[in-house]
Amino acid sequence: MYQTTYHRASSVDDAAALFAKGEEAKYLAGGHTLIPVMKQRLASPSDVIDLTRIKELNGIEVSADAVTIRAATPHYDVSISNDVKNAIPALADLASLIGDPAVRHRGTIGGSLANNDPAADYPAAVLALGATIKTNKRAIGADDFFQGLFATALEDGEIITAISFPIPTKAGYAKFPHPASRFALTGVFVAKTKTGDVRAAATGASQNGVMRVGAIENALKSNWSASALDNITIPASGLISDIHGAPDYRAHLIKVMAQRAVTAAG
Template sequence: MYETTYHRAASVDEAAALFAKGKEAKYLAGGHTLLPVMKQRLASPSDVIDLGRIKELIGVEASGDALTIRAATTHYDVAQSAAAQKAIAAVAALASHIGDPAVRHRGTIGGSLANNDPAADYPAAVLALGATIKTNKRSIAADDFFKGLFSTALEDGEIITAVSFPIPAKAAYAKFPHPASRFALTGVFVAKTKSGDVRVAATGASQDGVVRVGAIENALKSNWSASALDNVKIDANGLLSDIHGSAAYRANLIKVMAQRAVAAAG
């Protein structure tokens, strides 16, 4: 690693102030992306600002029609949260299958969204549920947040503070995991809102990162059932193709994972 100065911020305001003072500062959440790239000397921040112990960034609560997860809450704590399990069980279940126990005890929802890995799980839930990402500066709708591979609408120095999920009528997530990393080779989150609208998002499949799947949304709007997708064809254009699976293979996985998710949602 290159030499860096480590800071443990006690508040969001302090973290933002430390970032502004740093020549080339980086925020640290769970550290599963930043620390490996620092070890490989692909990043050399002048200052590393740890957000993990800021109390105002930790916690899960449900109130009214929304489930709010604060940004430094770990995947494990989301999975174990009674509030999350009751309000949106699909989100708690998704968190319980991220990585392995070591990853779940350190990784955070805010870090996952800020990094926007194209095979991460949380982006699919955020986009499908039409969540709102709250920062220390503003609120950003899910449809406006994700900008492509490892790219988001966050400005330099902006800190995610919480994610607010509207509570749906039905929702579920199904993924085909990579056997080693547990990232989604393809994962699909389906959601039916209380007003009857349908939103479906796929992760791990597209060259643009997480995306909504219009063909599946349209089929489910008229018939919320796994069988409604039997004749749906997913276009392979623009999908990822690598040693793990071709674009055509991922196109089929989108359909199959969507059917499994709809069946799980009931």
């Protein structure tokens, strides 16, 4: 690793000020992406600014209409939260499926979204639930936030502070995990909103990262059941092809995971 200066920020404003002073500063959340790439000398930040000890970035709040998870909240806390389980059970279930215990205790929702790995779990929930990503500068809707592989609408130095998830009437998540990393080879989150709209998002499948799946949404709007998806066709074009699966295999997984997610949602 190259030489870097570590900072433990005391507040969001403090973190932003430290970032502005650094020549090539990086924020540190769970560290599951930044630390490995630093070890491989693929990144050499002048300053590493730790966000995890900032009190205002930790915690979960639930109202009648939304679940708000602050950005530095670990996956484990989301997975065991009774408030989340009561409001959006699928969100707690998703958090319990991320990585392994070590990852769940250190990884954060804000770090996951800022990194926007194409096989990460949280982006599917954020997109399918139509969540709002709140930062130290503004609020960004889910449909505008994700902009391709490892790309988001975040500006340089902008900090995610919280994510607000509207509470749906039904929601479910299912994924086919990579046996080693537990990332999603393909995962699908489905949600039925209180206004009757249906949203479905797939992760781990598209070359452009997390994506809405219109065929699933259209089928479920008229019939919320796993059988409603029996005859849909998911196009393989634009899907990932690698040693783990061809595009048509991932297209098949999108359909199967969607059916399992609907079943889980009830």
